[in-house]
Amino acid sequence: MLVAVDAMGGDNAPDVVVQGALQASIETGIDIALVGDEKAISAALKGRRVPGNVSIHHCDEAVLMGEAPLKALRNKRGSSIMKAFDLLKTGKVDAVVSAGNSGATMAAGILKLGKIEGVERPAIACIMPGEKGSVIIIDVGGNVDCRPVHLLQFGVMANAFALSYLGMQAPTVGLLNIGREEGKGNEQIRSAYNLLRDSGLHFIGNVEGGDILSGESQIVLCDGLIGNIVLKMAEGIAESISIKLKREIKTSIPGRAAAIIGRSFFRRFERSLDYAEWGGAPILGIKGVGIVCHGRSSARAIRNAVMMAVTFVENHVQDRLCEQMVKFHA
Amino acid sequence: MLVAVDAMGGDNAPDVVVQGALQASIETGIDIALVGDEKAISAALKGRRVPGNVSIHHCDEAVLMGEAPLKALRNKRGSSIMKAFDLLKTGKVDAVVSAGNSGATMAAGILKLGKIEGVERPAIACIMPGEKGSVIIIDVGGNVDCRPVHLLQFGVMANAFALSYLGMQAPTVGLLNIGREEGKGNEQIRSAYNLLRDSGLHFIGNVEGGDILSGESQIVLCDGLIGNIVLKMAEGIAESISIKLKREIKTSIPGRAAAIIGRSFFRRFERSLDYAEWGGAPILGIKGVGIVCHGRSSARAIRNAVMMAVTFVENHVQDRLCEQMVKFHA
Numbered sequence: 001m002l003v004a005v006d007a008m009g010g011d012n013a014p015d016v017v018v019q020g021a022l023q024a025s026i027e028t029g030i031d032i033a034l035v036g037d038e039k040a041i042s043a044a045l046k047g048r049r050v051p052g053n054v055s056i057h058h059c060d061e062a063v064l065m066g067e068a069p070l071k072a073l074r075n076k077r078g079s080s081i082m083k084a085f086d087l088l089k090t091g092k093v094d095a096v097v098s099a100g101n102s103g104a105t106m107a108a109g110i111l112k113l114g115k116i117e118g119v120e121r122p123a124i125a126c127i128m129p130g131e132k133g134s135v136i137i138i139d140v141g142g143n144v145d146c147r148p149v150h151l152l153q154f155g156v157m158a159n160a161f162a163l164s165y166l167g168m169q170a171p172t173v174g175l176l177n178i179g180r181e182e183g184k185g186n187e188q189i190r191s192a193y194n195l196l197r198d199s200g201l202h203f204i205g206n207v208e209g210g211d212i213l214s215g216e217s218q219i220v221l222c223d224g225l226i227g228n229i230v231l232k233m234a235e236g237i238a239e240s241i242s243i244k245l246k247r248e249i250k251t252s253i254p255g256r257a258a259a260i261i262g263r264s265f266f267r268r269f270e271r272s273l274d275y276a277e278w279g280g281a282p283i284l285g286i287k288g289v290g291i292v293c294h295g296r297s298s299a300r301a302i303r304n305a306v307m308m309a310v311t312f313v314e315n316h317v318q319d320r321l322c323e324q325m326v327k328f329h330a
Numbered sequence: 331m332l333v334a335v336d337a338m339g340g341d342n343a344p345d346v347v348v349q350g351a352l353q354a355s356i357e358t359g360i361d362i363a364l365v366g367d368e369k370a371i372s373a374a375l376k377g378r379r380v381p382g383n384v385s386i387h388h389c390d391e392a393v394l395m396g397e398a399p400l401k402a403l404r405n406k407r408g409s410s411i412m413k414a415f416d417l418l419k420t421g422k423v424d425a426v427v428s429a430g431n432s433g434a435t436m437a438a439g440i441l442k443l444g445k446i447e448g449v450e451r452p453a454i455a456c457i458m459p460g461e462k463g464s465v466i467i468i469d470v471g472g473n474v475d476c477r478p479v480h481l482l483q484f485g486v487m488a489n490a491f492a493l494s495y496l497g498m499q500a501p502t503v504g505l506l507n508i509g510r511e512e513g514k515g516n517e518q519i520r521s522a523y524n525l526l527r528d529s530g531l532h533f534i535g536n537v538e539g540g541d542i543l544s545g546e547s548q549i550v551l552c553d554g555l556i557g558n559i560v561l562k563m564a565e566g567i568a569e570s571i572s573i574k575l576k577r578e579i580k581t582s583i584p585g586r587a588a589a590i591i592g593r594s595f596f597r598r599f600e601r602s603l604d605y606a607e608w609g610g611a612p613i614l615g616i617k618g619v620g621i622v623c624h625g626r627s628s629a630r631a632i633r634n635a636v637m638m639a640v641t642f643v644e645n646h647v648q649d650r651l652c653e654q655m656v657k658f659h660a
Binding site for chain 1: 396398460461471474475506507508511513515516517519538539540541542543544554555556558559560561562563564565566567568569570571573582584585587588589591592593594
């Protein structure tokens with residue numbers, strides 16, 4: 001198994017990205033193709049233990065975080081993310097991982113690989129730790145202004161992903177809305193509700209913001225604008241609570257005492273708040289395995305994203321996605 | 331000062347509502363008009379210390395939580411929420427507080443009092459505890475499918491509220507979006523961006539989900555659909571983290587030890603996660619003071635909402651809102 005990692009993507013590229021990719025390779029023995037500026041990558045590798053199955057694929061350009069995706073891809077055809085998907089298209093690698101501009105990553109994936117039969121809009125799915133287990137939110141930023149039929153297709157894709165990647169059985173599907181009652185929300189959501197009701201998915205109706213992590217439904221469907229805001233807010237809150245906890249510990253004597261005695265406890269608690277633990281988010285609907293990561297991913301998050309790509313390939317998630325789409329349209 | 335409290339509104343009405351209203355009255359001496367079924371209210375008052383300035387205003391009906399707002403108001407003209415706003419309209423009370431159906435509360439407010447000159451859509455504002463102080467999010471559920479000009483008006487209203495209620499000076503205003511760069515988001519948001527840039531408000535551009543609590547901007551503007559989801563998710567996460575903390579404490583020895591030593595610390599930390607501490611959310615844009623509360627408000631949250639109504643009246647927030655709207659349109 002060979003995973004291409006966009007070494008130039010992310011706020012701390014290439015250093016942190018390279019470090020995370022190496023970690024994954026050392027722990028599991030998988031082959032890694034680091035795509036990006038050879039000089040910069042070599043500098044990042046310097047002084048580290050580099051397994052023999054880690055290779056460098058040079059390219060001159062890279063898409064920056066703030067760039068408009070389509071324009072950037074047009075102007076930088078030789079960018080690391082385009083090169084990575086080129087390797088996937090020509091069968092030289094099995095999957096692509098990038099912590100770079102996620103809009104550009106998705107656009108490059110569509111441009112190079114094309115879309116799965118029956119999918120109008122590929123979308124980014126994200127796994128969050130809910131009260132009752134994993135929750136899949138889709139779309140978390142691939143698309144704004146989704147049409148109802150797109151939300152329906154997200155449901156079908158997420159269902160296939162839940163079955164084959166997470167081993168769920170008939171996962172519950174909820175539509176993110178302002179209230180649970182039928183008829184709530186805007187036109188887009190109300191139409192999507194009707195499509196989902198007749199879809200054959202295990203649709204449980206509308207869910208609210210507070211239901212996302214309570215695990216009311218195992219799959220949460222929403223427009224990419226909302227999903228992106230919700231995801232970033234969740235990360236922000238977890239971080240804010242972590243800061244609050246540290247501040248409280250520092251400023252009170254009982255807090256300090258508790259921190260000393262419960263060190264292992266606090267460490268575990270903090271890790272449970274760290275969404276980076278969950279690694280990447282797969283792009284569902286393109287003809288190949290592409291995983292996007294947060295721009296400010298830690299080395300551990302990159303490692304986890306590479307592991308996600310490996311499981312994605314090993315579990316034949318891509319085949320299940322195609323099958324489900326065909327089945328759905330038939 | 332006399333505050334009308336919708337005694338029939340909320341998941342635990344009238345008991346918890348009555349209890350919270352009494353708390354506010356006992357602590358501050360303000361007069362309370364409990365609006366609702368006399369028998370049920372009397373039963374809730376039984377055995378409690380009831381100050382002499384707490385009165386009951388009987389009515390037979392109440393709007394239920396799940397009811398469609400406009401239909402409910404049409405069929406139940408004598409409902410507690412309609413009666414409460416009637417009292418406000420006729421000058422018998424100074425403000426209305428309700429933990430009932432928030433859509434119906436807002437609709438009743440508009441129906442009975444009318445809208446402030448220049449406001450097309452009243453909206454619900456909510457104050458959240460950010461990293462750098464209070465953050466106002468508007469709209470958190472009053473409207474879906476807002477037009478760009480509505481978002482602009484929310485900004486003007488929130489600005490007046492921030493100045494007069496929170497004592498902020500030239501508060502920063504951000505537009506909730508999928509990314510910070512100009513040009514991001516859907517049509518609605520991009521148009522609102524242009525209006526806000528030229529508005530004279532202290533507009534700092536787009537903010538992301540992660541910026542809400544970090545306090546990137548003091549006022550966050552969004553469609554009610556998004557605001558409602560974000561608000562409920564924040565509450566859900568805080569609750570989920572609180573549950574996680576308790577579970578961790580129970581299952582690990584260091585956790586248990588830390589909990590015993592740091593009891594006061596943990597209690598304070600938990601309270602900081604409790605959004606009920608912040609009480610109610612004002613309806614901005616109607617001709618009078620109306621505060622909505624969460625359906626599952628605790629007595630403490632109701633108490634805080636009554637206090638908010640009092641400050642709202644004392645600080646002449648309503649006058650400032652009208653002035654700012656006139657000034658803006660001029």
